[in-house]
Amino acid sequence: MLRREQNELLTQTGPGTVMGNFFRAYWMPALLASELPENDCPPVRVKLLGERLLAVRDTNGEYGLIDEFCAHRGVSLWFGRVEDGGIRCPYHGWKYDVSGQCTEVPSEPAANGFCKRIKLTGYKLVKIGDVLWTYMGPPDSEPPLPEWEFATVPAAQSFTSKRLQESNWLQAMEGGIDSSHVTFLHGRNLETDPLFHGAKGNDYNRADTAPVFEVAESPGGLWIGVRRNAEEGNYYWRITPWVMPSFTMIPPRADHPVHGHFWIPIDDETCWAWSYDYHPTRALTDTERRAMEEGKGVHVAYVPGTFRPAANKDNDYLIDRAGQKAGLTYSGVEGIAMQDASLQESMGPIVDRTKENLVGTDNGIIMARNRLLRAARAHAEKGAVPPGVDPAHQRIRSAALILPPDQPYTEAAKEALIVRPGVRQTSV
Amino acid sequence: MQTESARMASAREAAFRVPYPNSRPRSAHLVALDRACEPFVTHLLRDHPGRLALKLAALPDPVAAATALIAALDGTDLLVMISTSGEDSPAASLIAEACHLRRLPVTVFVLDTPERATELPERLRHLRPYAQMLVRAADPDYVEDMLTALRV
């Protein structure tokens, strides 16, 4: 459990809040690069950390994320005309560049320089991999650009998707570091999902239903290790990194691409669940890419034209009670992502953590909250640079491996847990 | 279309969650495995009647004390072993064995300071088999947070 004020501190990310300022210390995924496919394309409305913004790609290919509303009388610039190196409000023709600077107010004589005094809030938007990243913090504290491996490998090796999740970011992220639910909720999918099946590691998962957990601090967050029995007294370890504020990477299975998530608050009651899938050393096969596009693995199928999952709370996530009874899935909901999302959304928009009853296997979650609270306070009170901002904290990997019983995974798997260009993931 | 799920997961309906304490207070046994962590365990006991502690290193006959603790385990919800050095003791393995037989979950907390980062992992191999959950953290306050989170 958390006390009410701790729960509020961690879940509120609007402007001026402690956690909101904390998120604003990082480069965050804002939208898919494919949402702004060409110069002068239609702008995209983006809400992040409780701020309504507009993503623009101008005539010269420059990107920017600006206040959605015109400084004149508050019209949404989403209706605007993207032309001649900026976006023009369709109401009275005021024009802005991608930084939010007003460059033209047609009703005023150009000579009086009125437009120079008008500036919309604007944040940088940078394309790395399939993603447009933004930094919404103070300009003088801007950190180095992100170096997550999934975003820096060649395009043919990576696939990224996002889906709308109708819950607070924290309960979504906690699901991502809660390894103990996998055996139950996703157990069957390990066998049936094309992006998971056939790994030797799946056998250990099935055979040993009493996994043992080991959590250790890392410079950027945590290592969450789960071990199960393997042959000859050895252990099968699955090691999940969590990097602040909300990045996780699921341990690999066989030579399948490796996947993981970011959870980015839209506002306090919704978030973007970002899902990436990549292979460090080879191109994704056509079959793999097709499976990802069709919503297999950690991805989902959408309501056409939106990022809302086709199975959502308005249709009871298409729950199949007969399938639940027959054991085709554990919860009756199809697909790993929606199995998670349906349950996390069912907790309510912001779960009341004063009522929960945690157990020993929840230590990963307890420790993540503890580290977030400490880091967010240090950032607020002393201006400390948060863990995870340093690109070195981002050059990490998850791993699955067999180790002798007397070897600590953080040391024995040291090499496996960092990015080694040209070396494939460590997997069983 | 608005289904039950959509309505029940709304902010409005979240306000109607039944307000009652859905668990009874829990109790935990804290076992200090070495001298260095004893003051810290003493600190954890303050104002918490649900927490009982055993300081093995301070006792003339730790094995006898461990046996007595085992006899008193009924009604305990959680056993937490706390260590700074990662060293093993016969008394600790006795307790761990007894917990295992009773299916009482054991959490081992190891204070993981950077100075001892090299020898500690090696020593942990003694403690590893005892724990359902092993936590290595640099901040001793974490144990207080963990106990609070677990409602003990």
Ligand code: FES
């Ligand atoms: S069993 Fe974990 S939330 Fe119900």
Ligand SMILES: [Fe+2]
């Ligand atoms: Fe899950």
